[in-house]
Amino acid sequence: MSAELRIEGLDKAFIPGARPAVKDVSFTVGAGEIVVLLGPSGCGKTTTLRCVAGLEHPTAGVIRIGETIVSAPKQGILVPPRSRNIGMVFQSYAVWPHMTVRQNVAYPLKTRKLSGAEADRKVAGALELVGLEDYAHRSVTTLSGGQMQRVALARAVVYEPQLLLLDEPLSNLDAMLRLRLRDDLRKIVKAAGLTALYVTHDQTEAVVLGDRIGVMRDGNMLQMATPQEIYNRPADLFVAGFTGASNVLDGTLSSRDGAYGLVRTNSGDVLRTWIAPTLTVGAAVKLALRPENLRLDAPEGAENRFLATVRQRRYLGTETAYDLAVFGGDIEVREFGTEVRHAVGQAVAISIPQDACWAYAAAAS
Amino acid sequence: MPNNTTVMPGMEAAAPDNRLGGRARLVGRIWSLSLLALLSFLVIYPVGMLLLGAATSRNPVVDGVSWDDVSSSHFITVLTNPNVLLALSNSLIACSGGTALAVAIGLFFAWIVVRTNTPCKALIAGAGMLPLFVPPLVAGVAWSLLGSPKTGLLNTLFAAMGLSWRIDLYSMTGIISVFGMYYAPYVYMFTASALRNMDPSLEEAAEISGASALRTMFTVTFPLILPAIISSALLSFIVMLGIYGIPAVLGSSANISVLTTYIFALTVWTPPLYNTAAAVAVILMVVTGFLVWLQGKVISGRSFTTVAGKAFRPRALNLGPWRFLTLGLAILYLFVVVVLPTITLCIAAFRKFLFIRNLPALFDTKQYSLGHFEKLFANTATIDSIINTMEVGIITALVGGLLSFAIGYTITRSRAPGRKMIDLIVTIPVAIPGLVIGVAYLWAWIGTPFGLYGTLWILALAFVARFLPDTVKALSTSLLQIHKELEEAAWISGRGMLSTITSIVLPLARPGVVAAMTLLFVLAIRELGSSLFLYTSGTIVMAVQLLNFYEGGNTGLTAAFSLVQMVLLGVLISFTTWLSRGGSSASVGRSG
Numbered sequence: 001m002s003a004e005l006r007i008e009g010l011d012k013a014f015i016p017g018a019r020p021a022v023k024d025v026s027f028t029v030g031a032g033e034i035v036v037l038l039g040p041s042g043c044g045k046t047t048t049l050r051c052v053a054g055l056e057h058p059t060a061g062v063i064r065i066g067e068t069i070v071s072a073p074k075q076g077i078l079v080p081p082r083s084r085n086i087g088m089v090f091q092s093y094a095v096w097p098h099m100t101v102r103q104n105v106a107y108p109l110k111t112r113k114l115s116g117a118e119a120d121r122k123v124a125g126a127l128e129l130v131g132l133e134d135y136a137h138r139s140v141t142t143l144s145g146g147q148m149q150r151v152a153l154a155r156a157v158v159y160e161p162q163l164l165l166l167d168e169p170l171s172n173l174d175a176m177l178r179l180r181l182r183d184d185l186r187k188i189v190k191a192a193g194l195t196a197l198y199v200t201h202d203q204t205e206a207v208v209l210g211d212r213i214g215v216m217r218d219g220n221m222l223q224m225a226t227p228q229e230i231y232n233r234p235a236d237l238f239v240a241g242f243t244g245a246s247n248v249l250d251g252t253l254s255s256r257d258g259a260y261g262l263v264r265t266n267s268g269d270v271l272r273t274w275i276a277p278t279l280t281v282g283a284a285v286k287l288a289l290r291p292e293n294l295r296l297d298a299p300e301g302a303e304n305r306f307l308a309t310v311r312q313r314r315y316l317g318t319e320t321a322y323d324l325a326v327f328g329g330d331i332e333v334r335e336f337g338t339e340v341r342h343a344v345g346q347a348v349a350i351s352i353p354q355d356a357c358w359a360y361a362a363a364a365s
Numbered sequence: 366m367p368n369n370t371t372v373m374p375g376m377e378a379a380a381p382d383n384r385l386g387g388r389a390r391l392v393g394r395i396w397s398l399s400l401l402a403l404l405s406f407l408v409i410y411p412v413g414m415l416l417l418g419a420a421t422s423r424n425p426v427v428d429g430v431s432w433d434d435v436s437s438s439h440f441i442t443v444l445t446n447p448n449v450l451l452a453l454s455n456s457l458i459a460c461s462g463g464t465a466l467a468v469a470i471g472l473f474f475a476w477i478v479v480r481t482n483t484p485c486k487a488l489i490a491g492a493g494m495l496p497l498f499v500p501p502l503v504a505g506v507a508w509s510l511l512g513s514p515k516t517g518l519l520n521t522l523f524a525a526m527g528l529s530w531r532i533d534l535y536s537m538t539g540i541i542s543v544f545g546m547y548y549a550p551y552v553y554m555f556t557a558s559a560l561r562n563m564d565p566s567l568e569e570a571a572e573i574s575g576a577s578a579l580r581t582m583f584t585v586t587f588p589l590i591l592p593a594i595i596s597s598a599l600l601s602f603i604v605m606l607g608i609y610g611i612p613a614v615l616g617s618s619a620n621i622s623v624l625t626t627y628i629f630a631l632t633v634w635t636p637p638l639y640n641t642a643a644a645v646a647v648i649l650m651v652v653t654g655f656l657v658w659l660q661g662k663v664i665s666g667r668s669f670t671t672v673a674g675k676a677f678r679p680r681a682l683n684l685g686p687w688r689f690l691t692l693g694l695a696i697l698y699l700f701v702v703v704v705l706p707t708i709t710l711c712i713a714a715f716r717k718f719l720f721i722r723n724l725p726a727l728f729d730t731k732q733y734s735l736g737h738f739e740k741l742f743a744n745t746a747t748i749d750s751i752i753n754t755m756e757v758g759i760i761t762a763l764v765g766g767l768l769s770f771a772i773g774y775t776i777t778r779s780r781a782p783g784r785k786m787i788d789l790i791v792t793i794p795v796a797i798p799g800l801v802i803g804v805a806y807l808w809a810w811i812g813t814p815f816g817l818y819g820t821l822w823i824l825a826l827a828f829v830a831r832f833l834p835d836t837v838k839a840l841s842t843s844l845l846q847i848h849k850e851l852e853e854a855a856w857i858s859g860r861g862m863l864s865t866i867t868s869i870v871l872p873l874a875r876p877g878v879v880a881a882m883t884l885l886f887v888l889a890i891r892e893l894g895s896s897l898f899l900y901t902s903g904t905i906v907m908a909v910q911l912l913n914f915y916e917g918g919n920t921g922l923t924a925a926f927s928l929v930q931m932v933l934l935g936v937l938i939s940f941t942t943w944l945s946r947g948g949s950s951a952s953v954g955r956s957g
């Protein structure tokens with residue numbers, strides 16, 4: 001049933017000679033695992049997904065689904081989409097407007113020459129999985145966006161494909177529905193025990209849905225890891241920034257011991273931080289800090305403790321954002337809770353845990 | 366804010382002055398009544414007279430028009446006449462065959478252009494539209510020169526090459542082939558845009574589901590564009606049904622009469638059988654009306670092609686080496702439909718005698734001269750017909766353009782009473798083929814002492830009525846693009862209704878109005894169907910004069926005049942297209 005997906009050295013250039021849309025991307029999705037490809041628009045997520053589906057023809061690289069090589073241009077192998085036994089949910093739903101909900105879901109079974117009681121049972125099962133049992137005989141054009149997306153999902157899972165591909169399936173829905181369906185989606189995919197590759201540009205979606213997240217940029221895979229690792233140990237400045245580390249300080253690496261070291265910022269402050277593996281002492285670095293990871297009202301002796309002044313305050317309801325004057329500039333800090341604790345102009349002690357402060361090479365991006 | 370400027374409330378109560386509401390309503394009512402009166406004069410009265418004519422047996426010229434003798438029995442007698450039934454069934458056969466061929470060609474081209482990687486697609490798409498601009502009579506003439514059983518150029522060519530093939534276009538097959546070739550672009554236009562607006566993911570989803578390319582085509586692609594296929598097929602059928610030129614030229618020597626040629630034959634009978642002609646015209650109108658209704662239902666029904674304006678990345682099937690086959694087929698079509706007829710007309714127009722003994726004779730330059738053109742322009746009837754045509758064209762453009770603007774504004778912008786009714790009456794001519802308008806106007810004016818019959822005005826007014834739906838629609842579209850707030854801003858700043866129209870709406874809508882007028886001019890000068898019944902010796906127009914040359918058997922003159930008209934139309938249509946940036950091509954076609 002569910003199979004492992006293995007991609008090795010995937011390249012795709014739409015126009016020969018021009019900048020490729022996907023460059024040397026390799027990763028594996030284990031059987032039953034959900035992997036999310038995350039990245040800004042145009043970074044090559046959809047292209048990667050469509051190469052796996054067989055809707056685009058890769059320029060180079062090998063794609064394996066289970067034991068079968070489905071695409072290997074060098075060896076002249078290219079299995080057509082219909083023979084890959086995969087399911088796909090499109091961004092535009094792509095439910096067929098001239099068919100009913102049932103007909104949409106039953107279509108893949110028909111092409112597999114499956115009919116009668118067995119097919120009915122599978123269609124009913126798929127509709128139940130997505131919660132549309134009562135809509136079987138409705139025309140899909142009378143459904144709401146969220147319901148259409150569920151039909152698309154039922155259609156993609158009804159034949160128990162080896163692999164499920166989803167291309168921004170929630171991006172055309174309104175915000176509330178998106179949140180609900182996001183949680184449902186993970187449950188449904190896990191309940192069906194499917195291997196899934198999911199594409200999105202929304203980080204929170206990626207975190208909630210993915211067992212692992214692959215962050216892409218300009219056709220390259222920058223990091224593939226669990227959500228916790230992506231958020232707590234981003235591989236480079238771009239991943240850090242894209243997942244929300246909005247404070248960046250310039251400095252120099254003055255010493256290192258193992259994974260940690262001391263960084264002197266351009267303002268002359270010294271912080272103990274996590275150091276990217278390739279950095280050597282004396283290198284110009286950029287420090288990335290998440291606004292949520294700074295502690296306010298730090299006690300004497302806390303690690304990386306500094307004094308700052310509140311310059312601006314934005315009350316956001318469930319949290320409050322402060323702009324603090326420190327390190328020769330402004331940095332943003334967020335404090336959770338509905339209470340506002342600091343006034344503008346007030347001095348406040350901050351502390352930064354060494355694991356929440358990351359130094360990267362300054363030249364890199 | 367002072368609100369004491371002399372507001373000219375014109376036709377509506379929306380002008381920002383409540384004190385004048387009562388007067389505004391009165392003016393609005395008068396305005397609507399005048400428009401309705403004008404439309405009754407242009408559309409309702411002639412159609413009424415046509416129906417009256419079909420229900421009586423009195424000759425309108427000799428006996429005058431009266432209600433005395435009205436009875437459905439006259440109409441039923443005509444309806445059961447075997448000749449009428451034969452013409453009706455011939456019409457249906459020719460149009461069904463022609464439509465089937467047009468759908469096959471049009472659909473194939475739509476697929477080539479939208480869904481494959483055939484080279485030179487843009488060129489194919491552009492040149493593929495050309496047949497729509499060729500007047501049917503000219504197409505008929507060209508194909509009779511090519512495919513007449515004895516002297517046809519193609520047959521001469523086959524003989525010269527030692528081949529035993531012969532073709533005979535003076536037949537039902539001939540009419541069907543020429544219909545199909547020339548009206549395929551309609552099907553192409555509709556289906557290509559349906560394909561283009563279809564989300565490619567719909568097909569991809571089928572492939573992912575396990576369907577083969579062929580299965581995807583039949584279970585997803587075709588069902589989704591079916592409404593477009595059916596409605597374009599109906600449109601081609603409707604247009605073919607109203608065409609006179611092609612069946613007149615190709616059907617006469619084989620004695621195939623269709624409804625249009627039969628109606629005309631009735632009116633040139635001695636004595637003219639005006640009542641029978643009216644009855645047959647009513648039959649033609651009823652059939653057309655039914656098809657127009659059907660087409661409306663198809664269009665308003667479930668339309669599967671998704672939101673316009675959303676750009677999909679085209680899904681081009683890689684045909685590999687087969688793409689040169691599709692390119693070849695496209696070139697073949699363009700050659701047969703555009704190049705071959707044009708070359709034939711040129712040969713016939715520039716050659717002293719059309720008879721070509723063998724292939725070398727075809728290239729013998731001594732055989733070519735400008736003789737036919739000299740003769741053509743030495744003929745005062747030709748010059749008269751050109752002058753008359755231009756006059757009719759100008760009157761039609763001016764009267765029709767202004768009337769359409771007034772109606773378009775009333776329908777889209779004002780709250781004048783009765784505008785729904787006006788809108789409804791304006792769409793009636795869609796269901797009336799040009800030829801039927803001609804018969805209706807004949808009935809409306811031939812028996813009345815009021816001297817419209819025999820003037821150029823009767824032609825121009827018939828054209829205005831015939832093309833009213835197209836021009837009002839075009840102008841309404843361009844009026845709808847002018848934001849209502851632009852007008853309201855002028856009212857707020859103290860302008861009156863009329864002053865707002867002249868200072869804001871008219872300048873903004875001017876490109877649309879000019880384009881509509883030019884379009885009307887083009888449509889008027891190529892119109893044959895309605896002119897046939899309305900011209901007199903003093904008011905002959907180009908299209909009719911061309912038919913006269915053809916029927917007089919003078920091939921050289923016919924070809925020369927055809928070329929002159931094609932060049933004239935080519936120049937005018939390029940100008941129109943340039944003015945309206947492409948929007949007019951579809952309308953030029955509808956007139957057939």
Ligand SMILES: Nc1ncnc2c1ncn2[C@@H]1O[C@H](COP(=O)(O)OP(=O)(O)O)[C@@H](O)[C@H]1O
Binds near residue numbers: 039046048678
């Ligand atoms: N069919 C195509 N032809 C040409 N360029 C394409 C095509 N599809 C995608 N691209 C280009 O490839 C790059 C990656 O696109 P895509 O994979 O769709 O990005 P995203 O990460 O937003 O899904 C973009 O620069 C896009 O313009």
Ligand SMILES: [Mg+2]
Binds near residue numbers: 042046047
């Ligand atoms: Mg995308």
